[in-house]
Amino acid sequence: MGLLHFELLLTPSGWRRDVSLTIEGGRIAALLPGRASGAESHRIGLPGLPNLHSHAFQRGMSGFSEIRGPGADSFWSWRDTMYRFALAMTPDDVEAIAAQAYVEMLETGFTRVGEFHYLHHGVDGRPYADRAEMAARIAAAAAATGIGLTLLPVFYARSGFDGAPARPEQRRFASSLDLYADLVAGSARIVEELDGATFGVAPHSLRAVSPDELRAVAGMAGGRPVHIHVAEQVREVEESVARRSARPVEWLLGHAAVDARWCLVHATHMTVAETDAVARSGAVAGLCPITEANLGDGIFDAPRFLAAGGRFGVGTDSNVSIDAAGEVRQLEYSQRLALRARNVLAAPGGSTGAALHAGALAGGSAALGEAVFGVEVGAPADLVSLDADHPAVIGHGPETLLDTWVFGPSVGLVDCVWTRGAKRVDGGRHVSRGPLRARFAAAMARLSA
Ligand SMILES: [Zn+2]
Incomplete structure (x- = not known):
């Protein structure tokens, strides 16, 4: 049994002083007033954040797609760089790069990751002898770092809305439905052997999956999470309108039983009616603000979505820069720039940092299949402590602690996780930072040789 004490701890009812937690089987068993005897004591504690959308292997290309090409660069030119990178990686590379990404997630305060995993097959496009080889490498990286894993094997079959098969450069992602069923079964076995892990299903996007395939993949979910990229790019909206006479989110809501199990990743380009309908469905909007800014995707209509009662979480997606506080900061800053306003996502009189943390914790947990979350009996003991002597917190009381974490000079503020x-x-x-970084360096040396 574990025993932790915090002088100040963020609970669902706000900050509490002088609280101990007992931990059994990795979950919070009880909250006790005062410092329990034998408890390890820390000054400021709060729940870690879920990272609901990651492509771990893309951590290896961070900083390698920022040189301007001959014309105007876009998401689509970035994607060409990503394909070249994906085609070069071995299972060892994926494991080493994923472990580095997960170290960085944990060090900034993410405690669970939704790995939207689509790099399945060998370099020639043929499945590995163990079809779930790459998923097993993702799980090995999660095991080596301790991050909670929600494994989301991705179904990918088409190169566009016209239903054409996947292109040669997409061969490592592409599967038949039969092969995908094997990947899901393999993922189920893998998470069974990994403490704190679970899985869901992930049709890649409306352009990569036919309507029949979407129905089949969603049908494999049972009660588990269903994640899909949707409405990230304007071109995707135009193609959907041209081919299916409906915008992507409009089409999805009309053709799939989208409910609280679903996570709509990006959902950037929606009409007001679509925004309200997604909020009503109970689906979580999977926002990836740093990647969306990096790729020039656009800005999610967060005020409208929240006013309609929508749930959101944040993800690091391309892993170009991994930072839990940075994701929610970018989410708020994009709104401020678009609306020329401040404190857009807080309720009147409320702290913006606290609203962002609470929203991302609740929505991210739901999207990753964790029904009980935060400092609550039965929730996983996924916690972060802040360095109470750090300059960012000097002068701050509980009411502004999350604001200084999100918006302040908070590099190095996370102490223990x-x-x-x-x-x-x-x-x-x-x-395990040192040995995992050495393995990452060896993989990067191979890939850049
Ligand atoms: Zn993504």
């Missing part, structure tokens, strides 16, 4: 009650980050550094 626990997942399922085990300490993974100590003094701001992951406990």
